[in-house]
Amino acid sequence: LPFLLVALVGLxxxxxxxxxxxxxxxxxxxxxxxxxxxxxxxxxxxxxVIGAGLLVxxxxxxxxxxxxxxxxxxxxxGLAVGFALRDTVENYIASxxxxxxxxxxxxxxxxxxxxxxxxxxxxxxxxxxxxxxxNHTRIPNxxxxxxxxxxxxxxxxxxxxxxxxxxTAQNLAAAQDLAARTLHDMEGVLDDPPPVCTVExxxxxxxxxxxxxxxxxxxxxxxxxxxxxxxxVKAAFDEGGVVMPEPIYNVRVGRxxxxxxxxxxxxRVQAGIVxxxxxx
Numbered sequence: 001l002p003f004l005l006v007a008l009v010g011l012x013x014x015x016x017x018x019x020x021x022x023x024x025x026x027x028x029x030x031x032x033x034x035x036x037x038x039x040x041x042x043x044x045x046x047x048x049v050i051g052a053g054l055l056v057x058x059x060x061x062x063x064x065x066x067x068x069x070x071x072x073x074x075x076x077x078g079l080a081v082g083f084a085l086r087d088t089v090e091n092y093i094a095s096x097x098x099x100x101x102x103x104x105x106x107x108x109x110x111x112x113x114x115x116x117x118x119x120x121x122x123x124x125x126x127x128x129x130x131x132x133x134x135n136h137t138r139i140p141n142x143x144x145x146x147x148x149x150x151x152x153x154x155x156x157x158x159x160x161x162x163x164x165x166x167x168t169a170q171n172l173a174a175a176q177d178l179a180a181r182t183l184h185d186m187e188g189v190l191d192d193p194p195p196v197c198t199v200e201x202x203x204x205x206x207x208x209x210x211x212x213x214x215x216x217x218x219x220x221x222x223x224x225x226x227x228x229x230x231x232x233v234k235a236a237f238d239e240g241g242v243v244m245p246e247p248i249y250n251v252r253v254g255r256x257x258x259x260x261x262x263x264x265x266x267x268r269v270q271a272g273i274v275x276x277x278x279x280x
Contacts, residue, residue, distance in 0.1 A: 006060055017053075021046075094145040103151060159193075164209045164237070178236055179195075186229060189214065189215060
């Protein structure tokens, strides 16, 4: 009975020590400055200290044979559980690798496996994001580790672009210069790199221009600056007489080929639009 009481006191003391060490911010900060690594270190310290205390308590009770049996059984059970919980083990190992490589930090805006949002935390099983729509999203760490990760926050400078269509008869060089000068004079758009406007594509009824600009994400809101840039360039085109035409379609009316008539011989077309070169 005295040995049992000593073992119980040792277990309680060991539990208190595990909680104290795992909750010590000073100790965890010395271990790593990464918040994700600190969380994993807390779990590891708690498990190691409690496991060591349990083994010491069994030794105090002179249960060394039981300790050997427990360790052997733990190895067999651990192997079986490892196969059964393969996905869980894979996610845990991926969390360790992500913590070491640190592709993102807390509050970073990232895009992972088709999901875009700010990182809330990295747990032993999943990476938790808060999407821009306000949805709480959990992505398995194995998926995160294998996916392409786009971190929008790591570089404070970020480029935006938008497209504008102008008439084919317009002076393209003047339209490009007007768009670039509008962004250059706009608040929130960086001068270095400077805004540019390129000819992207020649369409059927217009020419597609693509406007580029850079912002400092730490100083301004990316989406607001992009929205304001579109509005100002559109207003500048209207004021400067740059025509942005609507799509134009040519419709030719003629005799419907016999192959497009229905079985009743009426003029109702089944197939839709008749190519102009087929009409009579």
